[in-house]
Amino acid sequence: MMPDQQPPTRRNILNYFLGTGALASLGAILYPITRFMIPPRIVESAASSVVAAKVAEIKPNSGKVFKFGSKPAILVQTPTGEYHAFDAVCTHLDCTVQYRPEERLIWCACHNGRYDLTGKNISGPPPRPLEEFKVNVRGDEIVVSRG
Amino acid sequence: MAAGKSKWGDWLEERTGWRLVQELIEHKDVPRHRHSFWYYFGGMTLFLFAVQVCTGILLLLYYRPSAEAAFESVQFIMTEVQFGWLIRSVHSWSANLMIAAAFVHMFSALFLRSFRRPRELTWVSGSLLLFLSLAFGFSGYLLPWNKLAFFATKVGTDIAGVVPLIGPFLLRFLRGGDEVTGATLTRFFGFHVAILPAVTTALLSIHLYLVQKHGMSVPPSVDPEKAPRMRFIPDFLLRDLVGWLAAIALLAGLAAIFPWELGEKADPFAPAPAGIKPEWYFVFMFQTLKYIPAKILTIDGELLGIMFFSILGLLLVITPWLSPAQRPAEKRGWLPVVGVLVIVYIAVLSAMAYLT
Amino acid sequence: MWQQLLLLMVLNPAQAQAAPRPVESTCVRCHQDLDGSLLEPVKLRTQDIHFQKGLSCHNCHGGDPAIGIETGGPEDSMNPRKGFTGRPSRRQIAALCAICHSQIETMRKFNPQARVDQYAEYLTSVHGKKNQAGDPNVATCSDCHGAHGVRAVKDANSPVYAPNVAATCGRCHADAKLMSSYRIPTNQAEQYGKSVHGEALMKNRDLAAPTCNSCHGNHGAAPPGVDSVANVCGQCHAMQWDMFGKSAHKKAFEEQKLPACATCHQNHLIERTSDAMIGNEEPALCPACHEQGSAGYLAARLMKSRIAGLEARLAAAGQILQRAARAGMEVSNPIYKLSEGRDRLIHARVEVHMFNPAAMQKTLSEGESIAADSEQSGQKALADLAYRRAGLAVSAVILLCMIGLLLLKIRRLRA
Numbered sequence: 001m002m003p004d005q006q007p008p009t010r011r012n013i014l015n016y017f018l019g020t021g022a023l024a025s026l027g028a029i030l031y032p033i034t035r036f037m038i039p040p041r042i043v044e045s046a047a048s049s050v051v052a053a054k055v056a057e058i059k060p061n062s063g064k065v066f067k068f069g070s071k072p073a074i075l076v077q078t079p080t081g082e083y084h085a086f087d088a089v090c091t092h093l094d095c096t097v098q099y100r101p102e103e104r105l106i107w108c109a110c111h112n113g114r115y116d117l118t119g120k121n122i123s124g125p126p127p128r129p130l131e132e133f134k135v136n137v138r139g140d141e142i143v144v145s146r147g
Numbered sequence: 148m149a150a151g152k153s154k155w156g157d158w159l160e161e162r163t164g165w166r167l168v169q170e171l172i173e174h175k176d177v178p179r180h181r182h183s184f185w186y187y188f189g190g191m192t193l194f195l196f197a198v199q200v201c202t203g204i205l206l207l208l209y210y211r212p213s214a215e216a217a218f219e220s221v222q223f224i225m226t227e228v229q230f231g232w233l234i235r236s237v238h239s240w241s242a243n244l245m246i247a248a249a250f251v252h253m254f255s256a257l258f259l260r261s262f263r264r265p266r267e268l269t270w271v272s273g274s275l276l277l278f279l280s281l282a283f284g285f286s287g288y289l290l291p292w293n294k295l296a297f298f299a300t301k302v303g304t305d306i307a308g309v310v311p312l313i314g315p316f317l318l319r320f321l322r323g324g325d326e327v328t329g330a331t332l333t334r335f336f337g338f339h340v341a342i343l344p345a346v347t348t349a350l351l352s353i354h355l356y357l358v359q360k361h362g363m364s365v366p367p368s369v370d371p372e373k374a375p376r377m378r379f380i381p382d383f384l385l386r387d388l389v390g391w392l393a394a395i396a397l398l399a400g401l402a403a404i405f406p407w408e409l410g411e412k413a414d415p416f417a418p419a420p421a422g423i424k425p426e427w428y429f430v431f432m433f434q435t436l437k438y439i440p441a442k443i444l445t446i447d448g449e450l451l452g453i454m455f456f457s458i459l460g461l462l463l464v465i466t467p468w469l470s471p472a473q474r475p476a477e478k479r480g481w482l483p484v485v486g487v488l489v490i491v492y493i494a495v496l497s498a499m500a501y502l503t
Numbered sequence: 504m505w506q507q508l509l510l511l512m513v514l515n516p517a518q519a520q521a522a523p524r525p526v527e528s529t530c531v532r533c534h535q536d537l538d539g540s541l542l543e544p545v546k547l548r549t550q551d552i553h554f555q556k557g558l559s560c561h562n563c564h565g566g567d568p569a570i571g572i573e574t575g576g577p578e579d580s581m582n583p584r585k586g587f588t589g590r591p592s593r594r595q596i597a598a599l600c601a602i603c604h605s606q607i608e609t610m611r612k613f614n615p616q617a618r619v620d621q622y623a624e625y626l627t628s629v630h631g632k633k634n635q636a637g638d639p640n641v642a643t644c645s646d647c648h649g650a651h652g653v654r655a656v657k658d659a660n661s662p663v664y665a666p667n668v669a670a671t672c673g674r675c676h677a678d679a680k681l682m683s684s685y686r687i688p689t690n691q692a693e694q695y696g697k698s699v700h701g702e703a704l705m706k707n708r709d710l711a712a713p714t715c716n717s718c719h720g721n722h723g724a725a726p727p728g729v730d731s732v733a734n735v736c737g738q739c740h741a742m743q744w745d746m747f748g749k750s751a752h753k754k755a756f757e758e759q760k761l762p763a764c765a766t767c768h769q770n771h772l773i774e775r776t777s778d779a780m781i782g783n784e785e786p787a788l789c790p791a792c793h794e795q796g797s798a799g800y801l802a803a804r805l806m807k808s809r810i811a812g813l814e815a816r817l818a819a820a821g822q823i824l825q826r827a828a829r830a831g832m833e834v835s836n837p838i839y840k841l842s843e844g845r846d847r848l849i850h851a852r853v854e855v856h857m858f859n860p861a862a863m864q865k866t867l868s869e870g871e872s873i874a875a876d877s878e879q880s881g882q883k884a885l886a887d888l889a890y891r892r893a894g895l896a897v898s899a900v901i902l903l904c905m906i907g908l909l910l911l912k913i914r915r916l917r918a
Contacts (some may be wrong), residue, residue, distance in 0.1 A: 011915065018912060023904040025392065028898040032230035036205055040227045048215055069539025070220070070835055092711060096846060109853075111711065112741040125739065146215070226833035232891075236831075382916060389909050396902040403895035406831025 018048070025042040049145035052085065055137065063099025066142060072096050073133060075144060078117055079104060083137070085144040086119045097130070106130070171359070175379035180369045184382075185255035187390050189358070192252050195245035196351075196389045198398070199283075202238040203340070210290070212336035214329030217292035218412040225409060238403035238499045242284055244394065249277050257466065261364040267467035269361065272354040274464045279347050284426055286339040292332055297413035298423045300335075301327045306436070309449050310457075328415065424500060430455055431496040432461050508538060528568035549653030550660075551555035552862040556613055564588055593639050597625055600644045613741060624723035631722075642682060647671055666705045668714040669695050693716075709775055711739070718770075732770065733763035740764075748858040778814070781855060782807030805860040809867050816874040817844050823881030830888050837880035844873035 038116070052066045052075040063076040065088050075089040076099050088097050095110035105122070106115040113124035120129045136143045157323060159164045169183075209228055213219040217435045224231035253273065262270035263438060280455035289300045304327065323330035365371050377383055425433050439448040462469065535545045548554045553562070561568040565586035570579045581587045591599050601622035603609045607805050610617040624643075624688075633641040647663055649826055650835055654661035664669040673692030682689050695701045695715070703712035718735045719725070737744030747753060749762060756763055762770070765787050767780065780788055783804050793799035847870030854863045868882040 013912060014908065014915060018905075018908050021901070021908050024901045024906045028901050032203075032233050033205065035229040036231060036234050037208060038229065040229060042227050044223075067836075067839055069277070070839060071499065092709070109742055111739040111852075125709070127710070222833060222835070226836075232831070232833070382913065385909055385913050385916070389906050389913075392902050392906050392909070396899050396906075399895055399898055399902075403891045408831070409833070 021026065049143060051141045052135075052144045055140045055142060058083075058142065061101045061104065065098065066144075068133070071132050072128060073144060074106065074136070075142060076106065076117065083135040083142060084117055084119075085132070085133040085135045086115075088130075090126055091128040091130065092119065092125040172380060173249045175359070176363075176376040177363050177379055177383045178365050178369070178371070178374040180365065180374050182255075182259055182366050182369075183363075183377075185252075185259060186363055187387060188248055188255055189399070190387045191390055191394065192245060192248040192349075193355075194387075194394060195241050195248055196280075196347075198241045198394075199238065199245060201342075202234050202241065205234050205482050206238060207340065212290070212333050214292060214332055214413075217290060218409075221291045222409060232406060233402050234401070237398045239407035240398055240401045240405075241289060243330040243427070244459045246280050246284055246400070249280050250428075253277055254486060254490065258483050259364070259366040260482070261366075262467040263367075264467075266357070266361050266364055269354060269357040270467050271464055272350050272357065274466075275352050276347065276450060277463075278353060278460065279343060279350065283339065283427060284428060286343065287424060288333040289332060289335045290339065291409060292413050293410035294413050294420060295410055295418070295423065297327060297415070298419045300331065301419075302423060302433075303425060303429070304331075306449065306453065309453055311450065326415070356366060366402045403419075411473070430500045431493045432494045434500040528559040528567060529570060530564075533577065538649050544651035547644070547649075550652045552653055552658075561586075564590075569577065593643060594634060594637060596643045596645050596650075596845065597622060597631070597634065620798060621722040624721070628720070628723045628725050630724060640675075640684075641674060646675075648861065665710050665712075665714055668716055669701065669705070672715045680784060691771045694769075698771060698773040699775050703713060713739075732765060736764045742853050743856045746854065750858045752858055757761050776852070778810055778852070781810075799858075802858065803861055806855055808859075809863065810848070810855075813867055813870045813874065814880075815899060816871060817841065817848060818901065820844070820874045820877035823878055823885065827881050827884035827888065830885075832888055834883040834884050836881065837877050837884070840873060840880070841877040844870050844877060847873065857914065899909060 014025045014118065033034060048069075050066070050068055052068075052073070053064050058064055058075060058077045060077050060081055063074050065072050065074050067073075068087075069135040070072070072088040073085055074097060075085045077083055086097075089095075090097050090108040090110065090113060092108065092113055095108050097106050097113075097115065099105075100107040103114070105117060106119075107113070108115075108124070108126065111125045113126040114122050115126065115130055116122050118129075119132045121127065134145050148312055155167070178184065205226065207225050209220060209231070211217055221235065224235050226232075230236075236480075256270065256273065285303060289296045304318055304321045307321055308314045310317055319325060321334075322328070323332070323334040365374055424430055435456075436452045439452045440450050443451055466482075469478055506917075531545055534541055535578050536771065544560070551743045560566075565583075565588045566581050567579065567585040567587075578910060579585075583588070597873060605619050605622045607619045610619055620636070626635065630643070634643050635796070649662065654664075654665050658664060659666075661667065669692050676687065677689050677692045696705065698712070700712045704711040704714055713735070716724070719733050733744070743764075753763070756766065768774075768776070779786055781803055783790055783800060788802035789799065822832050823837075824838050824841060828838070847866050851863050851866045851870065854866055857863070
């Protein structure tokens, strides 16, 4: 027995809906905020430092072009086992360069430009060397970062 | 509130004395008359400022204030962070809405002559808060470190350098050096998230305290004794809430349908793109400067423009003392006319900037 | 003849020192008060590289630089017995320059890497042969390098600085009247100016782009043989040259004595390439040799359609991504990947030079798969956009309902 129970009035219904509506509105606001605060899958932007490849992926005397920020970059392992990474945008007319194992240097297919393994432009049209990046090996990952 | 006092309420009252505040809020009321609609704009500005603080703090969890990483961190927020696009776009849109609301609030107080004695200091603190919000807008605009913002900052700080005597010092102080660089970015970040919020908190506290102390002002045409009153809680507050919810809905819509652009990363060595304009709330000043001839009677035109706007700003702050205190209610006086002229001037010059 | 002997005696190359300071000669002191062509050399001397290296008037013209106004007159300083030769004839100029410029022992003092074969090359060239036969209209050293005020080749104001070369050659070779007796066309400079190379070199200042001397030679300038110019093209356009050399066209062109590159790309008016150059419809070049229905005709059609197909797919993917970007979605990653697809398209266009549709297959399919992926990313971005708008609609409904309820409550309280 509940002696204090009143028949539902219009005011009570309205208050009930107001309360529910307030909760729903609060939920609609707090839901995005909460998800925002939870860290995303990719933890950092890949503009200043990126995992270019796994150690097993790159053999000596080979190279790999990868995305660094919004531009391509090239990771090279010399025949003697050192890693070098450079900006892969040719300084002549912006084509993407590649590694040439038979010549052991970096080559641009567009107008036959060549760079040595310090990034210096040694032959053909390119007027400037390629910018060099820092390479660190972290476990089985090769990390390339801007100086 | 229930007639009986609750146990928790007593516990808190013994330790904090909170019931005093509760009394004040319960007894607060708001005059009702033809123009009381304008009362909502102060609260709207405050609400939008609260939105800025919340979204700003959330952005702080991911933003990096250095030239090398700022742009990428904002890009990261827009692409990788869950609802990052929403928080960032809301922050950018709400900044604009807040400044618009602040202008409306200021003009309504001007036309309704709310600055009359004893509310002069409320007006002064309010006008300073308006300038602070413009400073927030200017400093925040640079933080994504994109091309438009970089050049807008360059132009804006160049103008600051023209001020006589202190100009060069002011320019170096703002830029953190002679040019706009990563140092400028870090410095603007410090202004935007620490210095300006601290000063704003202080001024805002004064402003809100004064509003509570004096109550809402009524326009000269209304008799303060005879005007009917509306309880703050729940009547006025509910109406406030309606406005605030509408603002949230508007911001969400703007964020989803007109997301804020990111543009391209700033390159200090590239030439300025064509058609640089500052944000809309600076545009009328910018356009005015464009129209002033290079030299007027041996004085540098840009300098004259800056002096003109500085004097205008000063006049804004001292408005309460500019027009006579006592005046018959029927006579409007020259102040509203000036107010309308200023609004028209701002509108026309802003339009010309966007149309030409 | 005897003048030359005298010249040799006076202009003892051993005398020429690599002196840092220019010698003050009395020639200058007198000539600076004259005018016209006698004053010009004096005005130009400060720009002249010989003067800057310590040489002066007498090193080329002979005479005694020590005799001045006080110690004698022009008849003493400009005395043939002192070796003065005055103005050399057009036939003598090259030999005069060669006295120093063909001697390694002399040039070594100024620039150990300087070449000394220019004179020998010149004598093999058409200009050289005609000049020695007495033709006054052909170019000799001073026509291109200047007589006084000679600047280094690297100096941007030199007439033989790379971007200036076409204009220098054009001074004669674009002159219809001058060239009429040699029956050489005079449109080369104009055509070169409109070409891709001309634009690259003269407008964009890309110093790697070729100009007249890159294909025709500097001092041994001669009309190139059909087989030699293509070798020059191949130095920069190595991939195309390589592929052409392995293609069926190489032998076919050799048999017909057609120039390798210039047959399709022209020699001076080398225009920006386009897909319109291949295929079967105007303005394609293939039907010029390949009859309708022949193997070559069909291959041309196939290559054209495959390339056009890839381009269309990449463009479609690009459009979707642009739409997403304009709507505010962040699609810089897919746009980057799409640029790799465009790379494949450029590669396919280069592979045309193999003239074998089957050989282009790998590149084309790589490009197509990238286009498909990019299109998918674009669609996903647009789907995300739709999701956002749906979420907005839901929240807007909730908020509007809430506002409605509040208004109801307000009205209720007012009553």
